[in-house]
Amino acid sequence: MFPTDTMAQGHEGAEYGFAFLDEDAKRELRRSIFKAVCIPGHQVPYASREMPIARGFGTGGMQVTLALLGPRDCVKVIDQGADDSVNAANIRAFFSLTCPGVSGTTLTEAASVIQTRHRIPELPLRNDQILVFQVPYPDPLVLVEPNAATRRRMHGRADYARLWVKLYEDMVAFDEITISHRYPTRINGHYIIDPSPIPRYDVPKLHQADCLYLFGAGREKRIYAVPPHTDAIPITFADVPFTVEEFIDRKTGKRHCCRRCGATDSFLDEFPDEDGNRVFQCSDAAYCDSRLMQQEAAE
Amino acid sequence: MAYVAIRGGEEAIAGSARIMDALRTMGAGDPIELDQIERQMPLLHTKVMSEGGLYHPRLAALALKQSLGDSLEAAFFLRAYRSTKPRLGETAPHDTRGMRVTRRVSAAFKDIPGGQMLGATPDYLHRLFRFELMDEGAETFDEITRDWFGNRPEGTRPTTFPKVLDTLRDEGLLPPLAEDDTPPFDITRTPLIFPVPRSAQLATMARGETGGLLALAYSNMRGYGDVHPTVGELRVGYLPVTVPHPVTGKPVEIGEVQVTECEIVAMFEKTDEGAPVFTLGYGACFGHNEVKAIAMAVLDRAISVAAQNGRINNPSEDPEFVLLHVDGIESMGFCTHYKMPHYVTFQADMDRLRAARGKAEEPSHVSN
DSSP states (O other), rough: OOOHHHHHSTTTTTTOOOTTSOHHEEEEEOOOHHHHSTTTTEEEEEEOOOSSOOOOOOHHHHHHHHHHHOOOEEEEEEEBBBBBSHHHHHHHHOOOOOOOEEOOOOOOGSSEEEEEEEEOOOSSSOOOEEEEEEOOOOOOGGGGGOOHHHHHHHTTTTOHHHHHHHHHHHHHSSSSSOBBBBBEEETTTTTTOOOOOOOGGGGGHHHHSSSEEEEEEEETTTTEEOOOTTEEEEEEBBBBBBOOOBBBOTTTTTTOTTTTTOOOSOEEEEOOOSSSSSSEEEEEEEHHHHHHHHHHHHH | OOSSSSSOOHHHHHHHHHHHHHHHHOOOOOOOOHHHHHSSSSHHHHHHHHHHHHOHHHHHHHHHHTTTTTTHHHHHHHHHHHSSOOOOOOOOOOOOGGGGEEEEEEOOOOOOOOBBOEEEEEETSSSOOOOGGGGGGGGHHHHHHHHHHHHHOOSSSSSSOOOTTTHHHHOOOOOTOOOOOOOOOOOSSOOOOSSSSSHHHHHHHHHOOOOHHHHHHHHHHTTTTTOEEEEEEEEEEEEEEEOOOTTTOOOOEEEEEEEEEEEEEEEEEEETTTEEEEEEEEEEESSSHHHHHHHHHHHHHHHHHHHHHTOSSSSSHHHHHHHHHHHHHHHHHHHHTTTTTOHHHHHHHHHHHHHHHHHHHSOOOOOO
16 A cells, blocks of 8 residues: 555665556556547546646646657657757656656657647657647636636537637737737637647647647646647637737848748747847757758758 | 757756755754654654655655755655555545544533543744753753653553534534445546535645645635634544455554544534534644644535535635645646746747737727
């Protein structure tokens, strides 16, 4: 019933099984994932075990990834598009500690499973790849309805009227839809999902993709999916087209480019340099690096 | 590699871990021993087991040591450790009448069957510093314990007691306890999908964070609610734990857990059968933590009242509001996560703000 003291001894990782979770937990996760794939966009409740990193840091994504990983997998972890931001580095270190045999990579094209926070890689993913999102708020209706039981009923009836009203009120107040990330997106014509805090720029990548998208919310205990070749339409009005971040320089009218690799077709991080000038750089570090390498090879 | 914003995460984490470890070890003195944590800070130590939801005294002490004394972090260690262990079985319901009681009070009656038993409590101690404790030698320790054990009367008193509320029940002032064989809701294996049964409500609060439970219960006590509790009985003690034998299925005692239990009596309500009766709120948790048990009992009552009336008037009566916000591991984690980078979402925010400002500057825009 209780672990013995000898089990608690030894150094870090030594007495933990493959992929940390006990086998019953992994089984439950896999069943929930199957259900999520079968009902695109539906939020499937699951028990959600505590991970040794804190809630809010990607415990939902981690559980999904741990349930997927086998010894032949190759995993990539990104946060804000970068492989070496602290949280991504930390989660990757955890995978390598607890999943012996699994290889790690920073190359988007080499990974079989990619866990991400806030971005979808620039490189289109293939049908043998899975993208796992870390999700803070799984329910788009939380914008308009705090009560979870009510929200569940609304989803069942595809009752999204209040979301539309919220968008309409935005238009009245700002002449713009102000939702910048977590853009409500309708999946397969029924459920509306919160696609996790990806920018608008990434939302169209969900639509009719080749790969499987899995969403894991740890604290809120929900898993949902956008399967391959599934409609994913950001909700908007017929006369208000959905727009993405364009990174247009208002002075020149031209698009900003990445200051490292010169890309004009990527989501850019904006930050002040040492002289206080606004500079732009690819948020997807692997994309930026591979472009740089190609340029060096061409020279 | 050229300049990039925040890079080298792995080295930064390794460095941070080294500083944490240095913080734990530097300065004078010997390493704190796990036994010292367990024996000399029992209230902190059992609070960690209670909020962590794992009764493992040795690991709880290690958790406190490793987390530099942060009770939320220490409870988190125990929770994370739970995730690696399968659930092997279920215990039958345990009757706390079988508890080896170390403290027991009732605020409802002056005298109770078996008697009031103050036991160990800081309630009536003056919070005045005993400066002599700043320099306490091992000899003083020995002296105090020898003095206590030497003067203790022989074990003539009983160690188990009937429940105070049984007398109220006998008189019909409390409704009789219904036998309920429904398997309890296991919050560690099933997410809370509302509405949830009372067993889920109690289990969630039993491993809730003390401060979170207290704040919500206090709001009810102060007037955002109307439970008006009387502590029918509060008891602290050791409850023998039995599990079914894996082969014979017969109950076998495998040890005991320290438990604090509180039953509050609240104002009466009408029943379908006619005569009004008092109502009950229940709180229980691992370890010695009276504030948590009382707060839990008040919230249990508050939620049940609202459910019976079909009307929620205050936050402390809303099962979703209470149960989804009292878990220390979850709330602490989510609070902490805001320190992580949010470059992408902030970039997207700036895009929307600039777009909206652009529209506002256009002369054609009609502002409302």
